[in-house]
Amino acid sequence: MTAPLPFEKTFPRVEPERLERAFTALTEVLSPGQVRRDEDTRQQYSRDESDSGVFPPDLIVFPESAEQVSAVFKTCQALGVPFTPCGARSGKSGGSLPLRGGVAVSLERMNRIRSISVEDLTAVVEPGVITGDLMKAVEAVGLFYPPDPNSWQFCTMGGNIAENAGGPRALKYGVTRDYVIGLEWVTPTGEILQVGRRTIKGVAGYDLVGLFVGSEGTLGVATEITLQLIPKPKHVMTALIIFDSVLTAARAVSAVLAAGVLPRTLELIDDVALRAVDGKAFHFPAGAGSAVILEVDGNVEEGLLAELAQAGEICERLGATQTLVAQNEEQREKLWSARRGVSTALRTLKPYKLSEDIAVPRSRIPEIIEKLKAMGTELGLMVATYGHAGDGNLHANILYEGPHQRALVETAIRRMLEMTVQMGGTITGEHGVGHAKRDYLAMEQSPAVLELQRRLKTFFDPAGLLNPEKMFPDPKRF
Amino acid sequence: MTAPLPFEKTFPRVEPERLERAFTALTEVLSPGQVRRDEDTRQQYSRDESDSGVFPPDLIVFPESAEQVSAVFKTCQALGVPFTPCGARSGKSGGSLPLRGGVAVSLERMNRIRSISVEDLTAVVEPGVITGDLMKAVEAVGLFYPPDPNSWQFCTMGGNIAENAGGPRALKYGVTRDYVIGLEWVTPTGEILQVGRRTIKGVAGYDLVGLFVGSEGTLGVATEITLQLIPKPKHVMTALIIFDSVLTAARAVSAVLAAGVLPRTLELIDDVALRAVDGKAFHFPAGAGSAVILEVDGNVEEGLLAELAQAGEICERLGATQTLVAQNEEQREKLWSARRGVSTALRTLKPYKLSEDIAVPRSRIPEIIEKLKAMGTELGLMVATYGHAGDGNLHANILYEGPHQRALVETAIRRMLEMTVQMGGTITGEHGVGHAKRDYLAMEQSPAVLELQRRLKTFFDPAGLLNPEKMFPDPKRF
Numbered sequence: 001m002t003a004p005l006p007f008e009k010t011f012p013r014v015e016p017e018r019l020e021r022a023f024t025a026l027t028e029v030l031s032p033g034q035v036r037r038d039e040d041t042r043q044q045y046s047r048d049e050s051d052s053g054v055f056p057p058d059l060i061v062f063p064e065s066a067e068q069v070s071a072v073f074k075t076c077q078a079l080g081v082p083f084t085p086c087g088a089r090s091g092k093s094g095g096s097l098p099l100r101g102g103v104a105v106s107l108e109r110m111n112r113i114r115s116i117s118v119e120d121l122t123a124v125v126e127p128g129v130i131t132g133d134l135m136k137a138v139e140a141v142g143l144f145y146p147p148d149p150n151s152w153q154f155c156t157m158g159g160n161i162a163e164n165a166g167g168p169r170a171l172k173y174g175v176t177r178d179y180v181i182g183l184e185w186v187t188p189t190g191e192i193l194q195v196g197r198r199t200i201k202g203v204a205g206y207d208l209v210g211l212f213v214g215s216e217g218t219l220g221v222a223t224e225i226t227l228q229l230i231p232k233p234k235h236v237m238t239a240l241i242i243f244d245s246v247l248t249a250a251r252a253v254s255a256v257l258a259a260g261v262l263p264r265t266l267e268l269i270d271d272v273a274l275r276a277v278d279g280k281a282f283h284f285p286a287g288a289g290s291a292v293i294l295e296v297d298g299n300v301e302e303g304l305l306a307e308l309a310q311a312g313e314i315c316e317r318l319g320a321t322q323t324l325v326a327q328n329e330e331q332r333e334k335l336w337s338a339r340r341g342v343s344t345a346l347r348t349l350k351p352y353k354l355s356e357d358i359a360v361p362r363s364r365i366p367e368i369i370e371k372l373k374a375m376g377t378e379l380g381l382m383v384a385t386y387g388h389a390g391d392g393n394l395h396a397n398i399l400y401e402g403p404h405q406r407a408l409v410e411t412a413i414r415r416m417l418e419m420t421v422q423m424g425g426t427i428t429g430e431h432g433v434g435h436a437k438r439d440y441l442a443m444e445q446s447p448a449v450l451e452l453q454r455r456l457k458t459f460f461d462p463a464g465l466l467n468p469e470k471m472f473p474d475p476k477r478f
Numbered sequence: 479m480t481a482p483l484p485f486e487k488t489f490p491r492v493e494p495e496r497l498e499r500a501f502t503a504l505t506e507v508l509s510p511g512q513v514r515r516d517e518d519t520r521q522q523y524s525r526d527e528s529d530s531g532v533f534p535p536d537l538i539v540f541p542e543s544a545e546q547v548s549a550v551f552k553t554c555q556a557l558g559v560p561f562t563p564c565g566a567r568s569g570k571s572g573g574s575l576p577l578r579g580g581v582a583v584s585l586e587r588m589n590r591i592r593s594i595s596v597e598d599l600t601a602v603v604e605p606g607v608i609t610g611d612l613m614k615a616v617e618a619v620g621l622f623y624p625p626d627p628n629s630w631q632f633c634t635m636g637g638n639i640a641e642n643a644g645g646p647r648a649l650k651y652g653v654t655r656d657y658v659i660g661l662e663w664v665t666p667t668g669e670i671l672q673v674g675r676r677t678i679k680g681v682a683g684y685d686l687v688g689l690f691v692g693s694e695g696t697l698g699v700a701t702e703i704t705l706q707l708i709p710k711p712k713h714v715m716t717a718l719i720i721f722d723s724v725l726t727a728a729r730a731v732s733a734v735l736a737a738g739v740l741p742r743t744l745e746l747i748d749d750v751a752l753r754a755v756d757g758k759a760f761h762f763p764a765g766a767g768s769a770v771i772l773e774v775d776g777n778v779e780e781g782l783l784a785e786l787a788q789a790g791e792i793c794e795r796l797g798a799t800q801t802l803v804a805q806n807e808e809q810r811e812k813l814w815s816a817r818r819g820v821s822t823a824l825r826t827l828k829p830y831k832l833s834e835d836i837a838v839p840r841s842r843i844p845e846i847i848e849k850l851k852a853m854g855t856e857l858g859l860m861v862a863t864y865g866h867a868g869d870g871n872l873h874a875n876i877l878y879e880g881p882h883q884r885a886l887v888e889t890a891i892r893r894m895l896e897m898t899v900q901m902g903g904t905i906t907g908e909h910g911v912g913h914a915k916r917d918y919l920a921m922e923q924s925p926a927v928l929e930l931q932r933r934l935k936t937f938f939d940p941a942g943l944l945n946p947e948k949m950f951p952d953p954k955r956f
Contacts, residue, residue, distance in 0.1 A: 198903075199902070201837045203908055204923065207642070207692050300784055393678075393679045446672060459933070
C-alpha cells in the first residue's frame, strides 16, 4: 500500500456552530481587529515553506500580550476548538499548519526587542521579532546572536524557539537552544509561566526551557524570550572551494574537521543544486561539480588566515580544483545569497520538491552522499543534496513531476531515512518533525520513547487541542 | 521561628520488615556481592560534599548494567522502598544523600569508556567513568571535553549528568548539558529508554535529554552517555592577576568581558579565601587582597598573547597590582590546585561551612560582592566568596562556629539568596538544589512553576520512591 504524501492528507474539521461560538468568544477577549476569518487571510495562513499541503485555519487571531495569548488558549480549550500557533510560516516541516482548521494564533504583532544588555551579554525579545532584526540590533552594539536559519531575513524568534532552529553557523556555535536562557511561556491550558533564568549559568529545578525549546508549538508558546549572546567576532573570512564531484567535496569536509579545524560554517552544494543556483546571485567557475563554503571567524586576523590556509591545503590535497576567498563584504554576501537561494532555485527544476533534512555522524557524510546519488539513479528521481555538511546535517531534496510519482517518492523517502537511521543518523537535523515527517519518526525512536512523548503531550494538553496531529505518529497506525 | 539547617533534618525511615524483603529480592536480581548492608559501607555512603548531613542508606547495591539498574528500580517500586542513585558522592547540594534511607544505587562499577571517535568527535561512556579519566582519554587523541567541575579528578560522568555540572571553563565552553547528545536512561519505574541521538545536530521529538540532564537523580539515571567533543585547543595561557581588594577585582572581571574578550576562565578568589589557601599549593604575593585566574585558549599563539595583553591592560587600568603569567605546565597546575583547594582550605578556618553557589547577571558581580561583604560584617559572620566570576556564578561561603549560630546562619543564607534573586540571579548556578537548597527554591520560582515540576516528577515516578525529599520544597510547608 502506498501511503498518502503529507500534502495529500485530510483531517477532520471543526463544526460551523462551534466555530461561530469561538469567533464570538474570541472577539470578546481580544478586540475585533485582532480576529479575522476572511478568505484572503485564511488562505494566507494556510501554508508554510514545507510544501506539505494547504490547510486553511477557520479563524486567525493576533494577540498582543501574554495575557491575550492565555485568554485565546483558554477560550479554545473551553470550546473544544483546535488552535495552532504560527510566526512567519517559514517552517520546513509544517509545524505551523492548522491541520484540523480551527484557530491560527499568530504571534507576529508581539514584535518588540524589549532590551539588549551589553554588560550582561543578553537580550529580551518578543516572539514576533524577526531573527535578522535581532541580529542587526545586537551587532550594532558589538554583540552576536549566532543561530542563522536560512530564513533569517523573515523568520521569527518564536518560530526559531519552537523548532530549535539551526543554520550554517551551528557547526561552531550551536543552535537556538544553546542561546535561550529564559522564557515566558503560555501552556496549552493558558497558564503563564516564567521558566529558566536571566543568568548565564543556572540549574534551579528541571530544565523546562530545554523541554519547551523544540517542542514545535505542541507544548505551548513563548511570549518573551531571554537570550544569551556572545561578543561579536572581530573578523570573518569566507572561502568558496570548488570540487569536480560532490563525493570529493564531502571527503574534504570530513578531513578538515578531523584535522582539528573548526570553521564557523562548512556548507556543501552538490552538482544538481549548484546548476540550479548558478548564474543567479553568483556565477560558479566552469566545470564546478560541487562547492563548499568555508567560513572562519575570530578576533585575531592572523589566526583566521592560518586556519583558512590549513583548510585550503587539506581540500587541495583531496582534490579541490579552486579556492576563492571573498575579498570584501559584497563578495561574501553574493556567496551566501547563492547558498540561501538553493532551496528556492531547486523549485525551478521540477514542479514538486520534498526536502528531508537528515543528519548523520560526521564520518558518514561521504557515504550517505554516495548512497543518495545511487538511489536517485536507481529510482530515476532527481536528488539534490546540500547543506550543513560540517555537522552531518544535509538537506536531501527529491524533485519530481507530480502526484503520479507518489509511490516512487514514498519509496525514495523511506529508503533515504532508513539508510540515515542505519548509519546512526536522525530523520531531522534542524527542521523538526511537524506534519511532514510525523509518519517517519517511528523509524528512529522506539515505541516506548514515542509513547512517553505522547503522554507528556497529554500531561500538558489533556484535550489535545494545541497544534493537533503533529510530531508523533498516529498511535492507531504505528 | 528558625528553620532547622539541612544537616539537622530528619526524615521517616523504612520499616525493618520491608528492608528485609528488599534485601532478599535484590540479592536475587543481582549477585550477592552486589548488595551490601554492613555498617562500614552504610557510613561510607551516608554523606557527600554538601556538608548537609549524614544519612546512611539501609542497603547499597552496585548494578553493572542497564538491565540490572532496571531490575533494582523495579524491585524497589514493587516493595515500596525508597532508592537514591549515587556516583562519587562529590555533589555539593546533597543530591545523592538517601534522606529516607532505603537503597543507595551506586553506579560506580559501570565505569568503562565504551568508545571514542576522532572522526565523529564523540565519545560513549558509562556513568561511573571519572570525569578526569574521560578528559585524559580524549585529550590523548586530540579531542577535548570542556566541562571541568572542581571535583573532576574524582567525580563521575553520571553525577555530572544528574547535576548538569559546570566548572571554570563554562565561561567559554558551557556546561555538561551542552555536550550530552544521547542517553540510555532508566526511568524511575525501571523502563530502559534510548533518548537523544548520535549526531551533532538533531531535533526529532521533544528534547528529553534536555529534561533529564540536571534532573538531579529524581527522574531516572543515565546508564550510557553519548557526548559530543571538540578539537583540543592547541595552546592555553594562564595568568594570575593580583588586586588589593575583591571589589576592584570584580570590577575588572566585568570590564574584561564588556570589552569583548572571552577567556575560557575568569576565576575570582576573595581575601578570606586567598588567606585560607595561601602557602599551600601556591604562595600569593605579599599584600594580595584578591586574585583572578584568567585563562585563554585557542589554536593560534599570537591570538592568545593579544587577548591576554588586552585583558591585562584592562585589569591594570582598573587597579591590578601585579600580573603573573604561568611559564610552564607545572606553574599552571600550581595555580589551579590553589584554586581547587579553596573549598577544602576554607574548612580549616571554622568548624562549619555552608556554601551557596549563587549566580547573578554578569553586570551585577561587583554589587553582589560588595553586599555580601557588608552582610558578613553586619551579622558578624565570616563570608568567603570565590568562583566563576566571569559568568556571574559565585561560591559564597558562610563559615561559622557551630549549631548555636543556627539562627544567624539561616538569616545570612536567606538574605544572600534574597539579594541574589532581587538582582535577577539564581540560587544555584551549578551545584543543584538537592537537599541543601530545597527550602529556598520558592524564593526564585513561582508556585505554578514549582507545582508543574512536582507534577512532572509524579508523572515519571507516581509513588515518589526515587530520590525522595529533593529539589522541590515540601508543598505542605511552601
